[in-house]
Amino acid sequence: MTRWTGHYDPPVPRPNRWPEILAAAGEEFRERGYDNATLEDIGARVGILKGSIYNYVGSKEELLLAVVEQPARQLLAELERLRADAEQSVAVRLREFVRMQVRIFVEYHPAAFVYVAHIGRLTSPRFAEFREMDGQYLDAVESLVAEGARTGEFSLAASPRTVALALVGMLDWMHHWFVPRGAAADAELADQLFALLLGGLLAGGGIKEISRSFPLRP
Amino acid sequence: MTRWTGHYDPPVPRPNRWPEILAAAGEEFRERGYDNATLEDIGARVGILKGSIYNYVGSKEELLLAVVEQPARQLLAELERLRADAEQSVAVRLREFVRMQVRIFVEYHPAAFVYVAHIGRLTSPRFAEFREMDGQYLDAVESLVAEGARTGEFSLAASPRTVALALVGMLDWMHHWFVPRGAAADAELADQLFALLLGGLLAGGGIKEISRSFPLRP
Amino acid sequence: MTRWTGHYDPPVPRPNRWPEILAAAGEEFRERGYDNATLEDIGARVGILKGSIYNYVGSKEELLLAVVEQPARQLLAELERLRADAEQSVAVRLREFVRMQVRIFVEYHPAAFVYVAHIGRLTSPRFAEFREMDGQYLDAVESLVAEGARTGEFSLAASPRTVALALVGMLDWMHHWFVPRGAAADAELADQLFALLLGGLLAGGGIKEISRSFPLRP
C-alpha cells in the first residue's frame, strides 16, 4: 500500500474504443439499417457490452449522427468548393464532383453509404441539420448544372433541378451496388458515370439525328 | 325458405377490408419505412385494431409482400416484354422502359415506391423471390443496353452493367423526390430522364469535340 | 366455421383488469415508493406481465397519475366546500376538515397516502396540475385559519401560514403510521387530532397562566 504522495500519476491513456465503436456502428448500420441494428451487436463487434457504448455516446441516435457527420460535411464542403471554382469549366467541375463523391464513398466506407441510405428517413429533430445539408447539396448540384446551361456548355433536355435529381440518384443509388476496388478502378468508374452523364449512351454517335428520330414530345 | 316477415335484412356488404388494409399498409410503409410502421397504425387507418389484421394476413412481413407484389411483378413483366420486342429499335424500347417505370410508380402509388425503397434491405428468406426478381430486372436492363451496343445503336462509355446500374439508380431514387402531377406531366418527366440518358447534358452540342477535351483517362 | 352474417356479436365484456391494476399499483407505490416499484411487480400482483399494463396506461408515470387523481381531487374539493361554507363556525369547519381528511385516507387507501407521500417529489411536468392543487389545498387551509383569526374565534400564536403548515404536516405525516381501524375508531382519532390542534396539551388547564410562564420570546 503506497502512501499518497500528493500528486497524481498522469493517467496512462487506455485504449480508447471510440474509433472501433464508430466503425462497428457504421458497419452494422450499413448491413442491417439503423432500425435493425442493435447496440448489442455493435458492442459485440468491439468486444464490449451494449451498456458500455454509453461511455462514448449518449444515445443510439447520436451514434448514427457521429457515424454520418464526417462524410456528410465533407461531401457538402467539397461540392461547394467545386461549385464556386470559377477557374474551370462547368463540365470539368462536374467531372470532379462525380470523382469526389466516389472518392468519399470509398474513403468513408461504409459511413458515407449509411448517410445516403438513411437520408430521407431521418425525421428526428436531431437530424434537422443533416436534412438541411442534404438540401444544400442538391441545390449546389442544381446550381452547377444551371451554370453550365447559362454558359452554353450544356444544352439541357430537362430543368436543372431534374438533371440534378437524376445525377444524385445515379450516385446515391450506388450504395446498393458499389464495392471499392482500388483507387484506379474506382476513379475509372467515376469517369464512366460522368461520361454517361455527359455524353450519354450515344457519346460516340451523332446526337442530333437520333434525337430527331425520337422526339421527346411528338 | 323462411316466412316473409315484412322486412328483410338488407344484404349487408361483406366487409372485406383487404383492399383498404393493403392501401393503408402501403402508405405507412412508404411514410415511415417498414421497420417503423406499426400494425397498430395501419389498423387505425382502416378503423380496426391491429389484431384484426391477422384475419387477412399471416404476418407483417407477408403484408409487405402483398403490398409489393403487384408492382414488382408488373415492373418485371413489362420490362421483359420490352426487352424481347424485336420490332422496335433498342433506343425506342429504352424510352418505353423509362416511361413504363414512371407509369408504374404512379399507378401503384405508393406501393411501387415501397418496393424500390426496400429492395436491398429485405433479407428475410421470404423475400428470396423478390430479390431474384430484382436481379432479373437488372439483368434485363443490362441486356437491353448490351443489345444496343451490339447493334451499333449505342456507343458505350461504360460496361452495360454499369450503365444499367446508373439508369436504375436514376429511376429508383425517384422515390425520394417524385410526386405524381398528372399523366401528361409525368410522361414528360419520363422523356426528359430518357433524353438525359440518351444524349446527356450535351444533347444539343457536339459530343465528340467536348469529350475530346475531357479525356476520361488523361 | 360460421358464415359471416354481416353483424358483429356484441363483444362480450371480458374481465377488465384496470381496477385491479390500479389497486396493485397503489399498493406497490405505497410499499416501495414510486421509484422502487416495478411494473413487473405490479403486473405480478394482477397475474399479468409488465408489458400488458400498457394496454391500460401509457406509462408508469401515467399510472401514478391515475392512482393519485381521485384522492387528490376529492381532498381539494371537499376542503374548498368546507372553506366556503359560511353556515358553520370556523372551528366546526376545521374539525370537519380533519375528519374529512382522515376519511379520505381510509376511503382511498392506499392511494391517498401515495399522494401525500409523493407530493414534493413529483417534479415531472405531468404533475404540474397536482402541484398546483397542493398549493391550493394549502392556501385553503391557511385561509380557513385566517378567517378564524378575523372572526375572533382563534387567537393565533403564529401566522395563518405557519399554522396551516403545521396542521397539514400533522395530517400528511399520518402516512407513516396510520392504519385504518374501522369507521368509529378512525373518526375518534380525527377528533383527537382536532382537539390537539384546538386546545393543545393544556386543553383542561388554564392556557393563560401557563403560556405566561413560558414566554415565547423572553
Next chain:
Amino acid sequence: MTRWTGHYDPPVPRPNRWPEILAAAGEEFRERGYDNATLEDIGARVGILKGSIYNYVGSKEELLLAVVEQPARQLLAELERLRADAEQSVAVRLREFVRMQVRIFVEYHPAAFVYVAHIGRLTSPRFAEFREMDGQYLDAVESLVAEGARTGEFSLAASPRTVALALVGMLDWMHHWFVPRGAAADAELADQLFALLLGGLLAGGGIKEISRSFPLRP
C-alpha cells in the same frame, strides 16, 4: 535528511474530499431523493468521477448512512437528555425539544432533512439501526408527553402516542417547507410551533367553553 535545494514542495494538502462528498451527497439526496440521485451527479458537484467515490465509501447506501448518521444521532441524544432532565418542567423540556429539532434541521442542513424524508423508506437491513433509533426517538417523545400527563401538567385529549405522532409529524413535515432564515427567526418559528402545540389556536381564549360547544364525541 535531504539537502536544501532552495525550494520545497509546499505541503500539498492531502486532498481529502470526504467532507465535500458528504455535503454533495446530502444536497443531491435532498433535492432528488435517494433513488433519483446518482453517484455521477454527486461526484460532479465535487469535481470527481463517480467511480472515485468508492475510494471513500463502500456503496451508495453507505453514503446515505454517512449523510444521515450525525443528525440522526444528535437528534436522539439531545432528546434523551431532555427527557431525562428532571430539573425542568415537562412543558419547558418540550419547548426545548422543539427548539432543538429546528436547530438541528438548520445545523445539519440538508442532511437532517434527508434523514426525516427517508425514514420509513429505508427498508434495507443496513438501516436497521436507524429504524430502531427512529423508534426510540418516537418513544422518547411519547414518554415525555406521558410524563406531563402524569404530573398533571397536561390534560391530554388523546393518547400520548397519538400526541407524539402528531407532534413529530408537524416537525418532520417541515422538510417540505422550512428554509432557514437566521438563528433568531428560526428560534421564533420553533416557539410558535411549540405554542401551537401547547395552547392551540385558542391560546388567547377560553378552552373549556369552546370545547364544550364542540363535543368531540357527541
Next chain:
DNA sequence: AATGAATGAGCCTTCATTCAT
C-alpha cells in the same frame, strides 16, 4: 371478422459497482 386482452421477446437506457493503470 373484429375485439379486448394478454404474451413474450427484444431493445434502449440507466446506474451502481469494479478494476487496471
Next chain:
DNA sequence: GATGAATGAAGGCTCATTCAT
C-alpha cells in the same frame, strides 16, 4: 486518490403475434 472504461443487472417501453369470445 483519481481516472477511464467496462460490467451486469435491471427496468421501462414497444410491438408482432395469439386467442377466447
